[in-house]
Amino acid sequence: MPARLLVVEDEPLINQAVADRLRAEGYAVTQAFTGPEAVALADAEEPDAVVLDIMLPGFDGIEVCRRVQSRRPVPVLMLTARDDESDILVGLGVGADDYLTKPFRMRELVARVHALLRRVERAGELARAPRAGVSLDGLEIDAAARRVRVDGNEVHLTPTEFDLLSMLASAPGTVLTREQLLAEVWGWADASGTRTVDTHVKTLRAKVGGARIRTAHGVGYALETRS
Template sequence: MTSVLVVDDEPSFTEALSVGLRREGFEVRTAADGRAALAEISEAEPDLVLLDVMLPGMSGLDVCREIRKQSRVPLIMVTARAEEIDAVVGLEVGADDYVAKPYRMRELVARMRAVLRRASGQPPPAQSDAACLVEGDLELDIDRHELRVRGELVTLALKEFELLAYLLAHAGRVVTRDSLMQNVWEYNYVGDTKTIDVHVKRLRAKIEDDPSNPQRITTIRGLGYRYERAAPPAA
């Protein structure tokens, strides 16, 4: 049975969430603060951690940093605050995903199972049959898991790589957020897509000349994103 450590200081929330997760077939352990969470991870080695950002004493972000010093356990940040900065910082300190309260149990469980699948080494959804995707001066080598921009190697996190691969495989076409959720994040759910927006922002910071005025990955308001085709070289 898959074990989950729920780290939250609200007893009523923790109890309700634990009941819901057990109904979904998870074994649930709980911790009310960061120190207790670190002790549980060292002793019980859970398969996944649900970590609230707002905790007494150590913040959830600090707890995440400490966890990452000792473990690569799959970890999802949970918070009542929906500001994008929470998502950005949470992902940067090592979280695998981010969920904002309130959420639906179905959404949370879908995200948990997707994170667990990735952690188990199951291959991501097929992005393209091509071993290498090239658009202008950007080259994504699928087999070697490498990105080069103007010949320079650029380091990407796993989910950034998968996101870019999917956008490149559909270059010139609008890719909706729902499509990204289902094909990159593996969530068959229509709802909060802030995780996608955060990853796009981080990806732009690495591949765009001016991330505030993106030319490669453009936003199609109300729909999603499009990776723009590179202009053909001048004759």
């Protein structure tokens, strides 16, 4: 059974082009053009992933993402016409897993969707396998329940943030390169999305504490232990 995708874009030509390309890749695609329509279709269709533009009539993609994620976790690839970090950080903060800045290459969008769906499948496999949790200097990662506590307080992480933190926690103190993180967390075989790693680390730091994640400039990141 093909994966179900919801494409949300108010520009008809872009919406149709994206939908046509994803259908050609074998996906079942539903299209929405406004914020309210997107939320209604997400409830009715329960898509496996959402391609979501930020600028929409009715209410914007940030609000769509917030409402959709509050009902049922679903991977979201957000599209933004501006390379504005504040928009991107807000989108990731309400549950988007990845983003693309317009104009984008259709081949790259397809690759991002493929990667999102592969990660969901892999997360399901890992959830069924017995795994030990991590407890490190007040940071507790419950691998089976996919929950995180910082100094006893539970923090909400998006699926991508959880996977990124788990990857860093698998080797505390060891610098993992951006390319390693892209391959293991995002499932990308190339290094074209290193800025995606940087942006997700920024949102993760805001939730678990900036001092916990060290930047190795020009290389990558490490989960630090407290001295």
